[in-house]
Amino acid sequence: MNDQNHIYEQEQPIDYQADAAEQAPVDKLQKLMNAYQLWKMNNNELRTIEQSVNILIEQQREIETKYIPEIMNELGIAEFTTNDGTKIKKEPWLACSIPTQNAINDQKDPGKKVELTSRRIAAFQWLHDVGASAIISNEVVVDIPKGKKDQAEELKLALNEIGLDWIEEETVHPQTLKSFLKQKLEMGKNVPEVAFGLVTGEKAKFKQVKGI
Secondary structure (H helix, E strand, O other): OHHHHHHHHHOOOOOHHHHHHHHHHHHHHHHHHHHHHHHHHHHHHHHHHHHHHHHHHHHHHHHHHHHHHHHHHHHOOOEEEOOOOOEEEEEEEEEOOOOOHHHHHHOOOHHHHHHHHHHHHHHHHHHHHOOOHHHOEEEEEEEOOOOOHHHHHOOHHHHOOOOOEEEEEEEOOHHHHHHHHHHHHHOOOOOOHHHHOOEEEEEEEEEOOOOO
């Protein structure tokens, strides 16, 4: 009996408010973990979807630029109308590019950086050599210190005089380049394929009937 009384004396009264206060952060942490797990699950699903989309895009590109043109060439036809009324037409196709300076700067592989740099130099040199300087835009990038914003309006020739470093970069709009190279090829001119990453071929164009 004395032992039982001793146990009762040692026991402390339960503070329900204190217990609830300790439990609240645990519940919030669990909510946080649940939210993170949901984010993680969605993120993994998005990656899977992105991979699937990229695979589908590549498959569509293969169908449009390889399989259908090859079959149409074997059949000796340039146009075809499907059962649902969709018209398929085979047309010349061209892809090209000039490595940007940013792409070169971001390249971590030394070998690929040299390759991109060589392509860029060769591409612009060829454009200048064939008299196509008119399609080239010149961008001047200026490193302007804080508090000297007004100097941004200075002319290029004055930049050296005011002590500002500048970088000049030549650029060509992708569509302008594509049209120019296409024209040269149609004229039977030689175009440096490696410099421009030039790829040519045929591509299927689809024209669906409204309502299909």
